[in-house]
Amino acid sequence: MRVFKFGGASVKDAAGIKNVYSVLQTAGYEDVLLVVSAMGKTTNALELVIKNYFDKSPELQSSVQEIKKYHNEILLDLFEDEKNEVFAAVNAQFAELEYFLAHNKSPNYNFVYDQIVSYGELISTTVLSHFMNFMGIKTQWLDVRNFVKTDSNYRDAEVDWELTQQNISKNVKRKILNITQGFLGSDENNFTTTLGREGSDYTAAIFAYCLNAESVTIWKDVPGVMNADPRYFENASLLNQISYREAIELAFYGATVIHPKTLQPLQKKEIPLYVKSFINPLLPGTSVSKGATLEPYMPCFIVKRNQLLLSLSSIDFSFIMEEHISEIFGLFHEYKLKVNLIQNSAISFSVCIEDKFDNFxxxxxxxxxxxxxxxxxxxxxxxxRHFDEKAAHTVEENKTVILKQVSTETMQIITQES
Known part of the structure; x- marks a missing residue:
């Protein structure tokens, strides 16, 4: 089997759904499993619902209605007949969401988050499955929560690989187009869990691993993996081939094209990953597989904005020892501060951190x-990655460099715009 993943940008409107159909006509759909994200910015819209729910805001109902209206407009664009059963199916899912909002008793934010935000993927795949059937492609809609089993660490659940393997091996039919949700799983009590933001790529890798898939293709609105983000760098170039190891390195440093957890299960079974354009599906894109580190070999740039540079030194000029560093990292872990660079000397310790949850x-x-x-x-x-003098100059030009760290393959530079 082949596993295809389509993100929110690819199914953000009726034209996007129709384009997925066109991509499948080009790439083929027999023995294919589609992993699909929520439509457009639906996850953000559901996060607003969650905020309104906990704030007991009078805007709660209107925030739900906005999401309903958005999906209903897509349905009306796709289906000629409002009596099509997809309307009832989507309405039933919204009724479930509203029932949860009215009857939930749990004060646990992370639990509530996972139960609510999951409706984005459940609804998008329902719409896509019905549209494929409407267009003559027979599909099997799978509720991923019956397949991917996890622990109860809501919002960042760990996969129970043994149970997940059993469920997928027994219940995924071949010779048909399977459609399921990215990002979601369920715990031993069958409550919905999520695999971390951007976890749909990971879902694709989980299914590929358990099915011994031929390949995974992530369909995006870019021609493949670039050596730099075109928003920040002119003349960004397409990378034709990346090794698993290099892709993991790039993901570790913050490259957003491939989710960090996605690569490990694929590497174990040497399943190639392709990043291709859903706008131009005939373009070759980028392959991530065993082989050359990078082709073509060139510097790769990763940018992380809105970071915080923290420097600690001992009050009495004593050394910062292992027990101090252990305590500091314990706090970072407890307060969910992500460390992206470390530099230390005898009496000082500097870290570049990301404070996503405003805990600093x-x-x-x-x-x-x-x-x-x-x-x-x-x-x-x-x-x-794979820096040279010219690459360093590109980054440093017209900026104030406040810290630089260099290893054999990697240079990291912290700047303030001047």
């Missing part, structure tokens, strides 16, 4: 009791 204020209060704390907000971290 609390961490700073704790650290200030033991250390002298200096920090600079809103810095930019550039990582250059």
């Amino acid at each position: 204020k609390d961490v700073n209060a704790i650290l200030s009791k033991k250390f002298k704390v200096d920090f600079t907000e809103h810095v930019t971290l550039y990582t250059i």
Whole structure:
């Protein structure tokens, strides 16, 4: 089998859904499993529903109605007859969502998040499956929660590989177009879990691993994996081939094209991953597989904006020892601060961190009791894999460099725009 993943941008409207049909006509759909994300910005819209729910906001109902209206307009564009059973199927899913909002008793934010946000994927795949059937392609709609089993770490669940393998091996039919949801799973009590933001790529890898798939293709609105983000760098170039190891390195440093967890199961079974354009499906795209590190070989640039550079030094000029570093990293873990660079000397310790959940204020209060704390907000971290002098100059030009770290293959530069 082949596994195809379509993200939210590819199914954001009726034209996108029709284009998925066209891509399948070009690429083939027998023995294919589609993993599909929520439509467009639906996940963000459902996050607003969650916020309104916990804030007991009078806007709660209108935020749900906005999502209903968005999906209903897509349905009306796709299907000629409002009596088509897809309308009832989607309405039933919205009724389930509204029932949960009215009857939930759990105060656990992460639990509630997973139960609500999952409707984005459930509805998008329902619409896509019905449209494929309407266009003459017979599909099997799979509720991924019956297949991918996880622990109960809501919003970042760990996969139970043994149970998941059994479910997928027994219940996925071949010789038909299977359609399922990315990002979701369920725990031992059958409550919905999610695999972390952007986890749909990971879902595709899970199915590919369990099915011993021929390949995974991630269909995107770009021609493949570029050596730099075209928003920040002129003349970004397409990478034709990347090794698994190099792709994992790029993901580790923050490249967003491939989800970090996606690559490990594929590498274990040497299943190639292709990143291709859903706009031009005949273009070759990028392959991630065993082989050359990079082809063509060139510097690769990764940009992480809105970082925080934190420097700690001992108040009494004593050394910062292992027990101090252990305590510091314990706090980072507890408060969900992601560390993207580390540099230390005898009496100081610097880290570049990402404060997604606005927890640094609390961490700073704790650290200030033991250390002298200096920090600079809103810095930019550039990582250059396979750097050369020209690449470094490209990054440093017209910027204030406040920290630079170099290893054999990688240069990291923290800047403030000047």
